[in-house]
Amino acid sequence: MKRYLSTILYGLLSIIFVAGARFGLINAYEQIVIMFIGINIILCSSLNLINGYMGEFSCGHAGFMAVGAYVTSILNIWFFTSSPVFGGPLFSPGSAIFLFPITLIAGGAAAALAGMLVAIPSVRTRGDYLAIITLAVNYIVKSSIENIQVIGGARGFMGMGKVVDSMTSVINLPWVMIWIFFFTAVCIWILNHFVNSTYGKGVIAVRDDEIAAEIMSVNTNRMKMVAFTLSSGLAGIAGGLFAHVLGYINPGSFTIMKSTEIMVMVYLGGMGSLSGSVLSAVSFTLLMEILRPLQVYKWVLIPLLLIILMLYRPEGIMGNRELTDVFPKLRRYFPSREL
Amino acid sequence: MTLEMFFQHFLNALQWGSFYALIALGYTLVYGVLLLINFAHGDIFMVGAYIAFFIASFLLGSYSLQLPFVLDGNTIFVITVIITMVVTSCVGVTIERVAYRPLRKKGAGRLYVVITALMCGLVLENGNLALLGASRKSFPELIEKSIYTIGGITFTNVKILVIVTTILVFILLETIVRKTKLGMAMRAISYDSVAVLLMGIPLDVVIVFTFILGSSMAALAGVLFVTAYPVLEPYMGAMVGWKAFIAAVVGGIGEIRGAFVGGFILGFIEIYVAAVFPSTLRDLIAFAILLLLLSLKPTGIFGIARAQKI
Amino acid sequence: MALLELNNINHYFGGLQAVSNFNLNIDEGVLFGLIGPNGAGKTTIFNLVSGFYKPTEGEIRFNGKSIKGLKPHEVTSLGISRTFQNIRLWNSMTVLENLCISQHYRLGYGFIDSILYTGKYIEREKNVIKSAREFLEILEMKEYENEYPKNLPYGLQRRLEIGRALTIKPKILLLDEPAAGMASGDIEQLIQLVKWIRGKFKLTIWLIEHQMKVVMALCEKIDVLDFGEIIAEGTPSEIRKNPRVIKAYLGEEVTVHA
Structure with missing residues (x-):
């Protein structure tokens, strides 16, 4: 029982927040902050797989997020609402309540596919070239969306609010928040199992010594493809959730700036540490909100803080260790993985 | 496209590519020596443009503190260029000294330094925004623009100035890197920074020199850019910087020739794409072509694949 | 031959x-x-x-x-x-992990098994670790199981x-x-x-x-x-x-x- 304490705590926490949102104990702004924390956890931990565990340098995570956001949003608008572009709803609007996770996963799958396409050329190239490829892909995705007028082009795409409304009209619950809690847990579960399996540790072997990995029978190209596909797929799901928190997306939400923000979270938490990613996503999101009154100065202060942090603790909050490595006693509250 | 149009665009592309080439140079020089992608470099370009703006305004007598004599536009331009290059170099070196060097001494991973570089860029950008506000500034016209037309192709003296300066800079830098002791030390460091230390080459001096070269070229690009397109805003460096970085990689990062060729290729693609297609497609097509070039030759045009040793 | x-x-x-x-x-x-x-x-x-x-x-x-x-x-x-x-x-992983990863080609399970924690995964993973421990014993390095390679002489x-x-x-x-x-x-x-x-x-x-x-x-x-x-x-x-x-x-x- 004790082993599942962490899981139970997370479940309780989710229920408290969902109930709080349902009964108006948490105001709309606080709800959005909570939901952004979840989304940032997904984004940060998924990028950590590439930049931290695999030691490559991907700086276009927002591009994959955009793919997921747009695909999920378009599917939802097409399926569940009447819009000038897609006509009437394909399914009854109320069915969104159980089809929503499926469209989310579809968005994730589209992003994963995009990630796989990027991984193919980058398997041949090394190190810093992946930075360029992902950077260029980020621009290409943003620029492509801007040029497709059907989905709003540079003006953006809206109407996801209606989808959310049709879900709440069936059962009055904060559905987007529920799905964020759910997918955050799924994301951490997947990544945790992946990087702790001998199979997934192939990714870490690639980071430590790629030549040794390849010669010691690790199919390094496949590992890179898997890691990249998984990471971008999760970013896609985060994108889909992000679109439904705001109810509106435009290409400007998925710029290099957004990618930079995610990268900052990864490095703040520590490369190759999942608990670090979670901690840093929570603290970074909160910090951004606390510093909001500073307006422009926020974006001077935060980078400065990070530069100073780098000088005194270059490995981030956790380095490549997990919380359970630092406090071994915590281990008894997490599901066992002893083999 | 008529032949005249073609040559008109050709000239424009040369000018546009010149800016990319000059900025790409800073990326390439620093990468060649430190294997560091100095993401703050685009913003150094922006800082250069702003410094030039303030110096030019001061020399023109726009502030309450004024010079006791009046200078003509061309003299002001030359002085502005020189002072801007010096001051911007100081900014570049300061960043190296304060943010990068301590990390290097600690032996922090390269990726951490890259993040620091990104942060430095953000500080410069947003610091500027916070101090000077979001309003755009317009650069005073220092050089009287004269327009020439030869065989249906029009060009200005500024355009010629930009292109000629870039070519001169290229020759100068190639000479520095190939012929001078410091230049040779720079090349040596990129091969083996440990052995270089053992040979008694002062690593820090060479690195500072590299940053001076890179930053002053970005400053030069900044002055030339605002002379040609006299609008300044805090984010002018970000986009140009990212693109110049990609140009440097396409040319083969670490190679001076590569930075120039890459810069010009990007300039040409952008100008000709915008001439043929709607300008909203410019970035899309430009990046797609660059990706294609990179997948054909992953090391860039002049880059040499370094053999991995087992 | x-x-x-x-x-x-x-x-x-x-x-x-x-x-x-x-x-x-x-x-x-x-x-x-x-x-x-x-x-x-x-x-x-x-x-x-x-x-x-x-x-x-x-x-x-x-x-x-x-x-x-x-x-x-x-x-x-x-x-x-x-x-x-x-x-x-692989210096960021323990001695035991080093000996596990080199069995990559005969893991016998894939990505899906590893994230779903299937029975096949658990069984194969146990075998991998058992085999790694056997090699540790052969090498007379049992006491270094959880040590990092870079710390070894x-x-x-x-x-x-x-x-x-x-x-x-x-x-x-x-x-x-x-x-x-x-x-x-x-x-x-x-x-x-x-x-x-x-x-x-x-x-x-x-x-x-x-x-x-x-x-x-x-x-x-x-x-x-x-x-x-x-x-x-x-x-x-x-x-x-x-x-x-x-x-x-x-x-x-x-x-x-x-």
Whole structure:
């Protein structure tokens, strides 16, 4: 029982927040902050797989997020609402309540596919070239969306609010928040199992010594493809959730700036540490909100803080260790993985 | 496209590519020596443009503190260029000294330094925004623009100035890197920074020199850019910087020739794409072509694949 | 039929010919040594065999089948394992993990199993860890299970690397200068270890070495390589007397150590 304490705590926490949102104990702004924390956890931990565990340098995570956001949003608008572009709803609007996770996963799958396409050329190239490829892909995705007028082009795409409304009209619950809690847990579960399996540790072997990995029978190209596909797929799901928190997306939400923000979270938490990613996503999101009154100065202060942090603790909050490595006693509250 | 149009665009592309080439140079020089992608470099370009703006305004007598004599536009331009290059170099070196060097001494991973570089860029950008506000500034016209037309192709003296300066800079830098002791030390460091230390080459001096070269070229690009397109805003460096970085990689990062060729290729693609297609497609097509070039030759045009040793 | 055949291998780096017209047959069960001065092309030949380079010309056969053009991990999974001149362990992972990951090619489960935590995954993963622990015991390194390789003394790192190569369950083991940088006491242990694993796993071993002491103590058959070409072949005692070998080694090292 004790082993599942962490899981139970997370479940309780989710229920408290969902109930709080349902009964108006948490105001709309606080709800959005909570939901952004979840989304940032997904984004940060998924990028950590590439930049931290695999030691490559991907700086276009927002591009994959955009793919997921747009695909999920378009599917939802097409399926569940009447819009000038897609006509009437394909399914009854109320069915969104159980089809929503499926469209989310579809968005994730589209992003994963995009990630796989990027991984193919980058398997041949090394190190810093992946930075360029992902950077260029980020621009290409943003620029492509801007040029497709059907989905709003540079003006953006809206109407996801209606989808959310049709879900709440069936059962009055904060559905987007529920799905964020759910997918955050799924994301951490997947990544945790992946990087702790001998199979997934192939990714870490690639980071430590790629030549040794390849010669010691690790199919390094496949590992890179898997890691990249998984990471971008999760970013896609985060994108889909992000679109439904705001109810509106435009290409400007998925710029290099957004990618930079995610990268900052990864490095703040520590490369190759999942608990670090979670901690840093929570603290970074909160910090951004606390510093909001500073307006422009926020974006001077935060980078400065990070530069100073780098000088005194270059490995981030956790380095490549997990919380359970630092406090071994915590281990008894997490599901066992002893083999 | 008529032949005249073609040559008109050709000239424009040369000018546009010149800016990319000059900025790409800073990326390439620093990468060649430190294997560091100095993401703050685009913003150094922006800082250069702003410094030039303030110096030019001061020399023109726009502030309450004024010079006791009046200078003509061309003299002001030359002085502005020189002072801007010096001051911007100081900014570049300061960043190296304060943010990068301590990390290097600690032996922090390269990726951490890259993040620091990104942060430095953000500080410069947003610091500027916070101090000077979001309003755009317009650069005073220092050089009287004269327009020439030869065989249906029009060009200005500024355009010629930009292109000629870039070519001169290229020759100068190639000479520095190939012929001078410091230049040779720079090349040596990129091969083996440990052995270089053992040979008694002062690593820090060479690195500072590299940053001076890179930053002053970005400053030069900044002055030339605002002379040609006299609008300044805090984010002018970000986009140009990212693109110049990609140009440097396409040319083969670490190679001076590569930075120039890459810069010009990007300039040409952008100008000709915008001439043929709607300008909203410019970035899309430009990046797609660059990706294609990179997948054909992953090391860039002049880059040499370094053999991995087992 | 020889276990490993290299036929007329030529390899160029740009214009430089690193290996010229190299022929070699290694029979099953032999402990074979390849020696030669620095830069003679020894490691290049290992890299060609393990698939890290593709030979410009020539054919490489293992068990009668061509392995030319295969990826290194494919070559390894056929049963050709190797160590490196400069130790290449995965330093951010523990000794045990190092011995697990090298079993990658026979994990028998994939991505989906690993994230869904299926029964197959648990069973296979248990086997992997069990097998890794067995190797730890064989290496007499049980107490270092949770240690990080970089914290181990040099001799133990070498031993671990050999152990890691063994977890592949190879038919032939390529040792690239296993005694490089070792103290003489460690070298003695190494010689014993190589002899022992050979007997225990019935391995064919191919050794590249500088230290004559190691080669002479271990190998049954020796080839001498110089400037990418074989200049002599024979048993240790024959090689010791060969004038071309003595010349290639400046006439000293061979006699001093032998």
